[in-house]
Amino acid sequence: MRSSPTTSAGLLTDRYELTMLSAWVADGTAEHPAVFEAFARRLPVGRRYGLVGGTGRLIELVADFRFDADEVAWLEAEGVVDGRTAAYLRDFRFTGDVDGFREGEVYFPHSPILTVTGTLGECVVLETLVLSVLNHDTAVASAAARMVTAAQGRPLVEMGSRRTHEQAAVAAARAAYVAGFASTSNLAAGRQYGVPTVGTAAHAFTLAYPTEAAAFRSQVAAQGVGTTLLVDTYDIAEGIRTAVEVAGPGLGAVRIDSGDLADEARRARAQLDSLGATATRILVTSDLDEHLIAELAEAPVDGYGVGTRVVTGSGHPTANLVYKLVAVGDEPGGPLRPVTKRSPDKLSVGGRKATRRRYDAGLLVEETFAIDETTEDTVEVALMRAGAVVHSPTLDDVRAHAVASLASLPPEAHRLDDGPAHVVATGVSVP
Incomplete structure (x- = not known):
C-alpha cells in the first residue's frame, strides 16, 4: 500500500504516546499541568561536549503539530484511540511554553536542552517528535563541530545526501552548516534554509x-576554468x-577521491606547481571523519x-537524548510537584531546572542547575509562549552563536581523542 504523501506532524509519533493520552483523557489527567525536559544522561563514548542542533526546525514543527480529520478517523478505526480521545485530537493545538538552550550551544551530560511546559496531554504527544529531531540534528552538529576543529579553518562541504534518508539529508545539511561547514551538495537545503550549495x-x-580530456573539455566549457575537476x-x-592541459593554469581546483589522500595531495601539489597551476586548489573526499x-x-x-x-554522526547516529517528565500537578491548574525516575543507570532529577555557567577568562569551567528557579542569567531562553514561536534567529545567527559557544571551550575540550565530558553537573542546588 502506498504511504500518504502528506503526513501531518501529529502522526510523527509512537503509538504509546496516544495510548497513554487515551487513559489520561478518560480520567481527566490529560489537563493536569506538567513539565518535561530533554537531556542526555551521558555523551557518546569519548566525546567531551555536544552541540545542540535542530531546535529551530523543532519549534516550527511543534507550532504546526496537528491531526487532520482523516488521520484521527484512521487512529480511531485502528483502535489506537477511543471516541473521547479522537475528539481531543481533532482540536489539538499545543498551547504551552518551550524554553531551552539556543541552537548552536554546547551541552554536557544532564544539560536540560529543552523544557516543555503545558498540560500533561499536550506535552506527552510531543515526545517522539522532540527526540526524533533533536537526536538526529544534534548528533550531526556534534560530529560536524569536531570535523570543523580538525579542519583548522579549511572549508568543509557536506555531501552525505546519498547516505541517508532523503529528508534526513536536508536536516543534516542544515545541522552541519550550523556547526561550521561552509556549504552542502544538497539543493533542498539550499532552497529551504539558504545553505550555500556547491557541486561539479x-x-x-x-x-x-571516450576520453578523460573530452570530459574535462565539456565540463570547463559548461562551468568555466574555475570549476573543480575530478582527477x-x-x-x-x-x-x-x-x-591543466584542458583548463590551463587558472584551473580552480582538482578533487581526489581515492588512495592515500595525504600522499596523493603532496604529489598533486608538486605536480600542479610544476605545471604552473600554483593557485589551483586541492580538495579531497572519501569517507572522511574528524580523525582522518x-x-x-x-x-x-x-x-x-x-x-x-557526518550524516551518521561520525559513528554516533544518536545523541542519546531522552525526554522525561520532571514535574506534574495533581489537578488542573494546580501546583507542580517534582517527580524523579530512579531506575538504575537511568536516573532523572525531578523539578524544572535553570542552568547557570561559570567562566574564567572567557572559558567555560562549570555548569550548575537550580530547581524551580528562573533568572535572566541562565543558559535557557524562551522559544515558544502559549504555543507560538518567539525565538526566530536566522540560520546565520545560529551559526554565529555556534562559533561563539565552541570558542568558549578550552583547548582540551576540543581534543579528538577519547576523553570525559568537559564539565558534568554533579548535583543541583535548591533555592
Whole structure:
C-alpha cells in the first residue's frame, strides 16, 4: 500500500504516546499541568561536549503539530484511540511554553536542552517528535563541530545526501552548516534554509566520454576554468596533467577521491606547481571523519568533502537524548510537584531546572542547575509562549552563536581523542 504523501506532524509519533493520552483523557489527567525536559544522561563514548542542533526546525514543527480529520478517523478505526480521545485530537493545538538552550550551544551530560511546559496531554504527544529531531540534528552538529576543529579553518562541504534518508539529508545539511561547514551538495537545503550549495561532477561524468580530456573539455566549457575537476577516475597524475592541459593554469581546483589522500595531495601539489597551476586548489573526499581530517593537517589540502561520517554522526547516529517528565500537578491548574525516575543507570532529577555557567577568562569551567528557579542569567531562553514561536534567529545567527559557544571551550575540550565530558553537573542546588 502506498504511504500518504502528506503526513501531518501529529502522526510523527509512537503509538504509546496516544495510548497513554487515551487513559489520561478518560480520567481527566490529560489537563493536569506538567513539565518535561530533554537531556542526555551521558555523551557518546569519548566525546567531551555536544552541540545542540535542530531546535529551530523543532519549534516550527511543534507550532504546526496537528491531526487532520482523516488521520484521527484512521487512529480511531485502528483502535489506537477511543471516541473521547479522537475528539481531543481533532482540536489539538499545543498551547504551552518551550524554553531551552539556543541552537548552536554546547551541552554536557544532564544539560536540560529543552523544557516543555503545558498540560500533561499536550506535552506527552510531543515526545517522539522532540527526540526524533533533536537526536538526529544534534548528533550531526556534534560530529560536524569536531570535523570543523580538525579542519583548522579549511572549508568543509557536506555531501552525505546519498547516505541517508532523503529528508534526513536536508536536516543534516542544515545541522552541519550550523556547526561550521561552509556549504552542502544538497539543493533542498539550499532552497529551504539558504545553505550555500556547491557541486561539479562525479566519476560517471568522466566515464560517459571516450576520453578523460573530452570530459574535462565539456565540463570547463559548461562551468568555466574555475570549476573543480575530478582527477582520479583512471590515474591521478595523468588526470592532473590532462586537467591543466584542458583548463590551463587558472584551473580552480582538482578533487581526489581515492588512495592515500595525504600522499596523493603532496604529489598533486608538486605536480600542479610544476605545471604552473600554483593557485589551483586541492580538495579531497572519501569517507572522511574528524580523525582522518586531522591526519591531513600537514598535507597541502585546501578543503574537504564529507559524506557518510557526518550524516551518521561520525559513528554516533544518536545523541542519546531522552525526554522525561520532571514535574506534574495533581489537578488542573494546580501546583507542580517534582517527580524523579530512579531506575538504575537511568536516573532523572525531578523539578524544572535553570542552568547557570561559570567562566574564567572567557572559558567555560562549570555548569550548575537550580530547581524551580528562573533568572535572566541562565543558559535557557524562551522559544515558544502559549504555543507560538518567539525565538526566530536566522540560520546565520545560529551559526554565529555556534562559533561563539565552541570558542568558549578550552583547548582540551576540543581534543579528538577519547576523553570525559568537559564539565558534568554533579548535583543541583535548591533555592
